[in-house]
Amino acid sequence: MGMERELKFSIDALAAQQLPDHPIIALLAGPPRTWVLDSRYFDTEDGLLAGAGMALRLRQTGQGRVLTIKTSGADALGHARGEWEWAATGSGPESAADMLAPADVQRALRETPLRDLALDLDTLQARLRPVFGTRFERMAWTIDWQGSHMELALDRGACVARRGGATVQTPISEIEIELIDGQWSHCWDLAWALAQDLPLRLSATNKAQRASALLAGERPQAPGEPANLPPDTALPQAAQLWLSTACAQLSVWAERIGTGDEARDVHQFRVAVRRLRTVLRWLQPWAKPRAVRWLEAEWRWAMQLSGLVRDADVGLQVLDDCATRCRFAPEIASSWSASLQAERQRQWGTLRAYLRSPRFGRVLLALGRWSETWSPIASTKASAKLRHLTLGDLARRAIRQDHKHWRKTLAVCRPTLEALASGDSAPLAQPEAMADLHAFRIGSKRLRLSLERLGPALPEAEARRLQALRKTTEALQTLLGNWHDRQRLLGHAQLLQRLPDELAQALATQAQEALQQAWTLVQHHVCA
Missing domain, CATH: 1.20.120 (Four Helix Bundle (Hemerythrin (Met), subunit A))
Incomplete structure (x- = not known):
């Protein structure tokens, strides 16, 4: 088993064009390697693998076919995932039975978490089928950063699925920073350096999840609230869970706001910000004051911008309900409703511009990193016992x-x-x-x-x-x-x-x- 450790970012088309000319790449990276990756993902008809937090991928590379099995990440951001990979022996172009050789399925049952499904070879082989795929061009650079060895990859292409008898697609435009050797913290440092110039938005949605949503006719879904923890849970563990969940939720809702026009997305974005600010308030006595003040100020700004859109959305709904309940003639409210709708569109554009900006990318990146490293500090007024705080405390x-x-x-x-x-x-x-x-x-x-x-x-x-x-x-x-x-x-x-x-x-x-x-x-x- 290997452990894949990578940061994933959404990036817009203009920034993707600018990336190859970025000074960090020009000064520290060698010539890029470019190739096309064509992948199919397999699951049972009832989504058995996805339900167990696993993905089975068969990818065509320049060196042949590679079979990969991945598990879900340890937190909502999924930066560290279990990975099992080997050269595949199957070569058929169409059916699951042809593409996945029994030897590969048998090895997966023996060496990977697929064995936990309690299925024998024949049953699993018969039930597996291709469910969706991805096809994208990868441009990758090898970078030595602060003594660590990592790969920076730009992926541009599409997720592909069959739905209702038709082929449907959704675009892929991502940056991945994968640790090859060295310190994981240096991947965060490289991302922070790039984020000073580029609008990188930390992403909690991997390609398989994006393609799965496409197959279902949906957009990516934000993770739900974490389950209740026992009272004796160490405060750092609880804090890291809350912060990583908030970061993942905000990433998804920001993406949905940028690609759609649903009032619910803005509302849920604000709910996630409100919960995050509550957590920051709880942690403030035991955190670095400067970091908390900066995060609180940035998320207050996000709340204000999204609040202008939310006010208009709620206003339109209240106006409609009031006119209906009071049985006003349509023309009484129509003119004012049109003015409010125009104001909403203006504020919506402002919010979208902010969520696509380097500023939002940096605060989301800082929150993601903090979710991994937060621990209580003993201030001049605190004692060493603060380091042993529990959730109950x-x-x-x-x-x-x-x-x-x-x-x-x-x-x-x-x-x-x-x-x-x-x-x-x-x-x-x-x-x-x-x-x-x-x-x-x-x-x-x-x-x-x-x-x-x-x-x-x-x-x-x-x-x-x-x-x-x-x-x-x-x-x-x-x-x-x-x-x-x-x-x-x-x-x-x-x-x-x-x-x-x-x-x-x-x-x-x-x-x-x-x-x-x-x-x-x-x-x-x-x-x-």
Whole structure:
């Protein structure tokens, strides 16, 4: 068994053209080697290998056919994967039985994780079939960087699959930096040097996953949230899992935003950023302050840019719902809706430009590297015991602090909620009162995220006791979010063009109703 260690990046067509002339390649690399790689991937009809986290590939190279079996990476980014490879003996052009010789399948069952499928040779041989393929040109350079030996490869081509009786394709435009010999950290260093000039976006999607999504008629999917960890999990292990998952999710959602036009992609991108910023806040007491400040500032910027698009998406939905519920004539909202749609397209273009920029590539790269190397440091005010923190320790500390902060924000905005519940709408015109409500909304969101991810690491009795609080903060977040969405929409109306009076009044009424419901919830579940 070998261990493949490589960094993978998405790169646009213009940057791919510029790469061969980059000063690092011109000064440190020899002449490139260029060849075409034609691969087919095999699986059973029910996706047995993919479900087990494996890929079986037969690749045509200049030296002949090579059979490769790979396993999933240890984390969401998949930088280190198990790899078994040898010269294949099969040579048939069409069927799985012809292309995969029994000797190769037998060897795979004997030497690779395929043996864990508990299938004999005849059964596996009969069930394997080609499911999709890739064909691309590879231009590769060998580089010695800081004493380490690595290969830098530029791959351009396409994933190919048969769907609905037709051949479908999706482009491949990637850079891979693979460690041949030396220190893995030097691959990150080389990538960082290239990222100063080129828009490299760290990718969590390999070619097989991209082709599999193509076969299913989908786009690449982001990994889900990690499973709950035991309370005695070392904090560095938990942090590395959270950070690598966030990095992989952000990479996928950024790609989807760049290649599509779905409101859901922007929403999920923001959810991933929000969870990441929560993790950064948890880790801040035990991390290098300068690194955390820089990451927090960069992701706040990403949140602001994506928020402009999200506001427009939500505004259009709220506007449509309001017009439907109140049975307004279509022309009442149509003109303003068109203005908001035009504003959305402008902000969408700005967000896309940012996600394709070297700036975004660098912050994603920094996060990916940090996810591998993070460990708590002992500051001048901390003791050596910080190095032995567990997830349970963090859970108790973070939930206690967020709960305390949440109750403070509730105490500040309580008079406003009480006044609104009694029918007094005057606070809605007071900026300070609105700022207090916004702080309570953010506090509810922060506490819910902490309870959601850290609650299971608390002692069982305490975790059960906090379940009701989690449900309350989730409901409050929804109600306060409804209020916030309508307030933002009314604010947009002042910037773009005046809303019809009937529509503005309906939005204001809905906003006040949401706050009244929030106050009722607070009375029943918090003040009781």
